[in-house]
Amino acid sequence: MDPLSLIHFILQLNYERLWVLYTLPMTISLVLVLTVTSMRRLRKMCKVFSSKRGRVCLVVLITLINILAKIATIVILTVLLAKPYVYYEREIVISREMKTRYFSEEIMVIMLIDFSHSMKESINGRTKLDLAKEVALKVLEELTDMDKFHIVFFAEELIISSLENTSREYSKIFIKSINETRNYTTIAKALSYAISLYEIIEEPISIIIISDGADNSNVNPIEVAVEASKRGIPVFTIFVGGKRHRNPQLLRSIARVTNSTFLDITKLHEDSLENVIRRFVEDVKYETLSRRIDMRIRVPVRDYKTPMEILLKYLLIFLLVMLLSGV
């Protein structure tokens, strides 16, 4: 960067402490006065020159260089004190960690809960259906009031919540109301129904399957999951365990083909359940939104480092010139 570009650069900067710059004219005038007083010393030094013209030229030249270096040094020091920064807007992609940036966006969560007879199996004194319902309620709690919910209990038939009322409170009541189990686990059927809603619902859709994975339908759920993936719908799966009837691998595969998360809650301790579900819900929101909306945003950036580096480099140069010209 040449000196002219440096002046241009300084003029383009923004300052956090702008008022510091107001002291600049005063300090420059002080420098000028101090230089004039010290010129006498220089005049004495120049007496070695026999020609008067040569003396005058040398004094003027050295004084000019010195004054310019001093002014430049003072300007840079004052500018540095004013805390300069470069302001620009940078495009960033919202990452999973930036929860505040995406969590308030609205999504539609379609929760498919298995209520086949296999869910009546008891683990640690409670049925798998109860556990599934508890997990579903916890997931609902972690989502926001902005989000919409559609609950589907699936076995041979589907029992669905009203699409007119998608509130959290209604969904909670609906989940609590189902206590009986039915024949057959038909994950594919439930999944197909959920995908069919894609055309009607405006919000980004997310599907969560809560089951033991012991599917016994004629249709391959993985093929249906692939269809969901083609439409950009993530299918998250939660495995609730089981002794005789269990297939975590199926749920794992469904999550894998849709590039979503699989959660095995049988491997969790009581104290970590809440935390893991919170992370799971963050995943649900992030994955759902990142497939449907533009996750790039422009953020204002204040760069303090660049001006400081450039100015310090020039400060050193001017200091050196000032000392060598020595007025």
Added chain:
Amino acid sequence: MKRLSKAITVVAVVLFVILVISLIVVLYPLIYEIISRIYHRVPEGVKDEDKLLVLAKATELSTLALDNMSDIAHKSLGTMPCEEELEIISKYISISKYNINIFEEYLREDPMIPSMYRWRMLRTMSKYKRIVHTSERLSGIVLELYQTYKELRKAIETREYSKIPEITNRLENTENVLKEVLQNLNNISREDLLSGEHWRRVRRGLENTEKTLKEVYELKRLSQLLRDYPQLAELSFQIGRNMDDLIIALNRNDMNAVRRLVKSIRRCVNELISDEDFENYYDKVKELNPEYTSGLFSYVEYLKRGTPDPHLVNELMQLLDLLEKYTRGEITRDELIRRLRNLEEQTGIVGELSTGISRAYGMGSGATKGEERPRD
């Protein structure tokens, strides 16, 4: 000429004085902060403030700061901390610190205070001071915690294992700070505090810090594992992922993919078990708890699934042989399922893989039209 130079000198001196004054004006905030830090100056007017109000500010804000800061620290493993919230809590911390000092001064200097009350309150104030100090320690590690977690996640995603040693060091430091915080909080009892609500906040702070420590400890172990055995971890991850893909390929009857994946798994397993550190590595992987690794849950699950038990490697190879024979058409699907059923009894990935494959065939494509479906 002499007069002129005198006049110039006078002007120069005046301008110099102005320069000094303006420099003081410029640097005033900095000078003020240094002086106030040295002397803890008590501003005018606060001295007359109601002592109860000072006490309330000191105790309420210190416990609130701890409660909120511990929660933010816990959430910072995977979530960017909110700057405004951090700013508010740091204000809580400084206000409570200031008020604790004022109240202590009052307790020491007022001759009218009964000595029993004085010593009891001074002891209580020292506990609140400890709470403030703890909140300060936590606020000091929040951003570090967030950054470290983010970098660990990124290093895993991009396979930049060279960054892992530094991340491990940082996690170890954070773990030490959290242990110190926990020790501080454990030394506070209900009797030391002035109200039940304060005690509940301290308990919540303690619980949150325990959870954070647990997660940091687990992340540290993961990070240490990746630092010590980066290649083995990569192989495990590949095996875990390929196993999932293998089951999907079998389910979709994509024999080319099955062949490719079996080959890849076999190569990775051979490489893994031929490493002299494999048994140590296996023990370390076995100890990992995915549930406490925050958003790295899935990654650790893959690591665990993809690390075969050294005693079951033969069974795993047997399973891969079976699949290879099946892809070459040497055995039928029924024969494959029958032989897989025998392996289902095994533990670890062999059992899981066998169950997964046999169920993959048992479901969907397994039950043909018109066939009686098993009721569940």
